[in-house]
Amino acid sequence: MKSILFLLSSISLAASACAQGKDYFFHYVAGNSVINGQRLRGNFSIPYVSPGVSHAPYNPSDHFNRIHLNTSLTSTAPKVLLVVPTNPHPPPVPGYYGLSNAEGFDSAYRLVYSYRPEEAGNGFVYRNWRTNGNFLRFDIGGASDDGYRWIAVREVTQAGNERWVPWWVKPTVANFATLEGWEYDIAELELVEATGPVNSLAPGGVQE
Numbered sequence: 001m002k003s004i005l006f007l008l009s010s011i012s013l014a015a016s017a018c019a020q021g022k023d024y025f026f027h028y029v030a031g032n033s034v035i036n037g038q039r040l041r042g043n044f045s046i047p048y049v050s051p052g053v054s055h056a057p058y059n060p061s062d063h064f065n066r067i068h069l070n071t072s073l074t075s076t077a078p079k080v081l082l083v084v085p086t087n088p089h090p091p092p093v094p095g096y097y098g099l100s101n102a103e104g105f106d107s108a109y110r111l112v113y114s115y116r117p118e119e120a121g122n123g124f125v126y127r128n129w130r131t132n133g134n135f136l137r138f139d140i141g142g143a144s145d146d147g148y149r150w151i152a153v154r155e156v157t158q159a160g161n162e163r164w165v166p167w168w169v170k171p172t173v174a175n176f177a178t179l180e181g182w183e184y185d186i187a188e189l190e191l192v193e194a195t196g197p198v199n200s201l202a203p204g205g206v207q208e
């Protein structure tokens, strides 16, 4: 994960083609009382690049992860989820939300973002997002409902802060022991429309 963070500091400027589509935030539905109904934030204070839900008080630079869709929400074609910069850092370059299996677990992908998807390796996939209503899906291989679901996994930072981050997983014999060792809840990951403009100085990076 560190390598992805490192990329944030070594980026060349390029134009972002954000013609159609609206902006959204990631939002958990169900799961548990900490995460249900909460929007997901980034955390620039620690070396994690997964959006997640944590407890207040929030670091003012931990903005809601804002997403621009390259098409309309209702389109049945594959979608890409573009990163909308809300901080001075990351800069306004094309970044993508995708799924990473860099940690090497069978059929288990962490939600992350990358500014250099072509260098993120085979374990980073980002071109096959789909939506079912407002619910996010991803086609890893075959059909999007091919046994995969969202889970919110509890992580504890070095400072002792709890965060819940999304993984797209399919239970298999090969990952059974891994999942048994995780603390997680089954949830849905939804896109909620952003109504306010980006404002990096406002709480969560959005003026509402």
Ligand SMILES: *[C@@H]1O[C@H](CO)[C@@H](O)[C@H](O)[C@H]1NC(C)=O
Pocket (backbone or CB within 6 Å): 070, 071, 077, 078, 079, 080, 127, 128
């Ligand atoms: C959005 O991106 C996906 C993946 O690259 C692509 O298949 C699709 O055609 C794009 N949609 C539009 C409207 O550009």
Ligand SMILES: *[C@@H]1O[C@H](CO)[C@@H](O)[C@H](O)[C@H]1NC(C)=O
Pocket (backbone or CB within 6 Å): 041, 042, 043, 044, 045, 046, 052, 053, 054, 055, 057, 058, 059, 062, 157, 158, 159, 160, 161, 163
């Ligand atoms: C980010 O990490 C810091 C340090 O662990 C913590 O104090 C803060 O609450 C975290 N914020 C979020 C949104 O995870």
